[in-house]
Amino acid sequence: MDEVTGNTMLTELGQRLVNGSLSDPAIQRATEATPNFAILPWVNVVKIGGQSIMDRGRSAVGPVVDEIVANLKRHKMILGTGAGTRARHVYSLAIDLGLPVGVLTVLGTAVAWQNAQMLQYLLAKHGIAFLEPEGFPSLPHYLMERGAVICQGMPPYKLWEGNPEIGRIPPQRTDTGCFLIAEVFGARKMIYVKDEDGLYTADPKKDPKATHIPRISVQELLARDFNDLVVERAVLDLMLKARNISEIQFVNGLKPGQLSAALDGEPVGTIVFNAAMKGAA
Amino acid sequence: MNDGGPGAQHVVSRLMRESLMDKAVIAGTEAGVRSILPNLNVIQIGGLSIMDRGQSAVLPLLDEIVANQQEHTQVVGVGPGVRARHILSVGLDLGLPTGALATLAAKSSAQNAYIVSCLLANHGFVYLEAPFIVQLLPAMLAAARGAVFNGIPPYDLWEHPPSLGKLPPHGSDAGSYLIGEVFGARSVILLKDVDGLYTADPKTDKGAKFIPDISVSELLHMQLATLPIEPVVLDLLTRSKLVKSVRVVNGLVPGNLSRALAGDTVGTLIHV
Numbered sequence: 155m156d157e158v159t160g161n162t163m164l165t166e167l168g169q170r171l172v173n174g175s176l177s178d179p180a181i182q183r184a185t186e187a188t189p190n191f192a193i194l195p196w197v198n199v200v201k202i203g204g205q206s207i208m209d210r211g212r213s214a215v216g217p218v219v220d221e222i223v224a225n226l227k228r229h230k231m232i233l234g235t236g237a238g239t240r241a242r243h244v245y246s247l248a249i250d251l252g253l254p255v256g257v258l259t260v261l262g263t264a265v266a267w268q269n270a271q272m273l274q275y276l277l278a279k280h281g282i283a284f285l286e287p288e289g290f291p292s293l294p295h296y297l298m299e300r301g302a303v304i305c306q307g308m309p310p311y312k313l314w315e316g317n318p319e320i321g322r323i324p325p326q327r328t329d330t331g332c333f334l335i336a337e338v339f340g341a342r343k344m345i346y347v348k349d350e351d352g353l354y355t356a357d358p359k360k361d362p363k364a365t366h367i368p369r370i371s372v373q374e375l376l377a378r379d380f381n382d383l384v385v386e387r388a389v390l391d392l393m394l395k396a397r398n399i400s401e402i403q404f405v406n407g408l409k410p411g412q413l414s415a416a417l418d419g420e421p422v423g424t425i426v427f428n429a430a431m432k433g434a435a
Numbered sequence: 436m437n438d439g440g441p442g443a444q445h446v447v448s449r450l451m452r453e454s455l456m457d458k459a460v461i462a463g464t465e466a467g468v469r470s471i472l473p474n475l476n477v478i479q480i481g482g483l484s485i486m487d488r489g490q491s492a493v494l495p496l497l498d499e500i501v502a503n504q505q506e507h508t509q510v511v512g513v514g515p516g517v518r519a520r521h522i523l524s525v526g527l528d529l530g531l532p533t534g535a536l537a538t539l540a541a542k543s544s545a546q547n548a549y550i551v552s553c554l555l556a557n558h559g560f561v562y563l564e565a566p567f568i569v570q571l572l573p574a575m576l577a578a579a580r581g582a583v584f585n586g587i588p589p590y591d592l593w594e595h596p597p598s599l600g601k602l603p604p605h606g607s608d609a610g611s612y613l614i615g616e617v618f619g620a621r622s623v624i625l626l627k628d629v630d631g632l633y634t635a636d637p638k639t640d641k642g643a644k645f646i647p648d649i650s651v652s653e654l655l656h657m658q659l660a661t662l663p664i665e666p667v668v669l670d671l672l673t674r675s676k677l678v679k680s681v682r683v684v685n686g687l688v689p690g691n692l693s694r695a696l697a698g699d700t701v702g703t704l705i706h707v
Contacts, residue, residue, distance in 0.1 A: 176602050177666050239451060242450035242451055312565065317676055323461055334592070334593040337532070338535060381458045381459065
C-alpha cells in the first residue's frame with residue numbers, strides 16, 4: 155500500500171504516521187506540535203451527583219432544576235448525571251455473583267441513564283433533550299437552541315471498561331465520563347454538583363475538625379493521598395494528561411446559588427487546578 | 436465523602452452510604468470473577484500488518500480461521516491500518532482533540548471488520564457492532580459460527596488523552612484484549628506481520644534475539660524503543676483478573692494461528 159506513502163498531500167507528520175509505529179515516542183512527541191482546536195469553547199459541563207443529589211428526590215433535585223432553568227439563557231450547559239444508590243446495589247449484587255468489571259459498567263450505566271431520564275422529564279417543558287453518546291453530533295444544535303442538553307454521565311466503555319488496580323468497582327464512572335466530555339469539547343468549565351461545599355481535609359460528616367479546602371492543585375491532592383476523595387481518582391489522573399481542562403470545580407447543590415456562582419466564574423466550593431498544564435490550548 | 440448522608444433515599448446494599456472513592460471500601464470489593472465465555476478465543480487481525488496487504492495476506496488467514504471453526508470458538512477483532520493513519524494526520528493538522536481522533540479512527544477499523552465479516556459470511560460469521568457485542572454475542576456464538584467485531588474499543592469522544600502527544604492510546608490491540616478479559620476468554624491471539632518480540636529491531640540489528648516468552652514486568656524493564664503491540668495492553672495485563680496473557684503471532688505464516696489455538700508455542704507469549 156505504498157501509494158499513500160508517496161502522497162505529497164500528507165504533511166511531514168502524516169508521512170511519519172503512515173510509515174511509523176504509533177507507539178514510537180518520537181512520533182507521539184511530534185503530535186504535540188499540532189494546533190489545539192476547541193470544539194465547543196463556550197459550553198459548561200455540569201455533573202449532577204447521583205447519591206448526593208438525585209437520590210434525595212424533590213427536596214434536592216427541585217432547587218437544582220430551578221437553578222438550571224434560571225441559567226438557561228445565560229450559560230450553555232451539558233448536564234451529566236451520576237448513578238448513586240441503585241448502582242451500589244447492583245455493583246454489590248454483581249460482585250457477589252462473580253461478574254467482571256465490564257459487566258458492572260454496563261449495569262452502572264443503566265442507573266446513570268435512569269437519573270438522566272428523570273432529570274429530562276423535569277426539564278422537558280423547557281425544551282431540553284436527552285442525548286445518548288450516539289446522538290452527540292446533534293448536541294451543538296440543542297445547545298444553541300435551548301441552552302442545555304442532558305446526558306448520562308458514564309463513559310460509553312461498557313464491556314470495554316478496564317479493571318481497577320484494586321477491587322472490583324469500575325474505576326471510570328460518571329465523574330470521569332463528564333470530565334472527558336469537557337476535555338474533548340474544550341469546554342469553558344467542568345462543574346461537579348454534589349452535597350458538600352467541596353473538598354475537606356477529612357470527611358466533614360464524620361470528623362468535626364475537618365477544614366474546607368477552597369483551592370488545591372491536582373498535584374498536591376495526589377501527593378496528599380487521601381483515603382477518601384470528593385471525586386473519582388481517574389479524574390485526577392486524567393487532569394495530568396488533559397490539554398484543554400485546567401481546572402474543575404465542586405459546588406454544593408443543596409445550597410441555592412452555588413451552581414450559578416460557579417457558572418459566573420466565582421470561586422465557590424473547591425477548585426482543583428493543574429499546576430503544570432501541558433501544551434496550553 | 437459522597438455518602439449522601441441523611442435525606443438520601445437509599446437502597447439497602449453492602450455499598451449503601453459508602454464512598455466509592457474510599458480506599459478501604461474499594462479494597463473490600465475484591466473477590467473472584469466468573470468466566471462468562473471460557474471457551475472463547477479472541478483473534479485480532481492487524482490493520483497495517485495484515486489487512487492493508489490485501490488478499491495475499493488476508494485470504495490464507497481467513498481460510499485458517501475457517502479450518503479451526505469446528506474445534507475452536509473464535510471472535511475476530513480487526514484493526515484499522517493505513518486509513519486510520521491518514522485520518523489521524525488530517526485530524527491532527529486541523530487541531531482536533533484525542534477523543535475526536537479516536538471516534539474518526541474507529542470507523543476505519545469498522546470498515547476492515549465489515550470486510551472480514553463479508554469474507555467469512557459464507558461460514559456463518561456475523562459482524563457485531565459494540566451494542567450487539569454487549570447484548571448478543573453469546574446468542575450469536577450459539578446460533579452463528581463465530582463473530583467479527585471492531586477491534587478499537589467504543590471509547591469514542593471519551594478516549595483518554597495520552598501522557599505524550601495526542602494519539603488515542605486505546606487501539607485495536609487494547610479493544611481485543613478487553614473483550615477477552617471481560618468474557619474470561621481461553622486465549623487472546625494478536626496476529627501481526629512479525630514473528631513476535633525481539634531484543635531489538637531485527638530489520639536493522641543483526642544481533643536481535645527472538646523472545647518466545649516474557650513477563651510484562653521484564654518487558655517494561657527492557658524499555659524497548661517500539662513494541663509490536665500497543666503499550667496500553669501491558670497496563671491492562673497487570674490489572675487482569677482472568678486473561679493473564681496475550682500471544683503475538685505472525686499471521687503471514689500459514690499454520691501459526693492453528694498452533695496458537697492449539698496452545699502450542701508460537702510467536703511471543705506476553706504474560707503477567
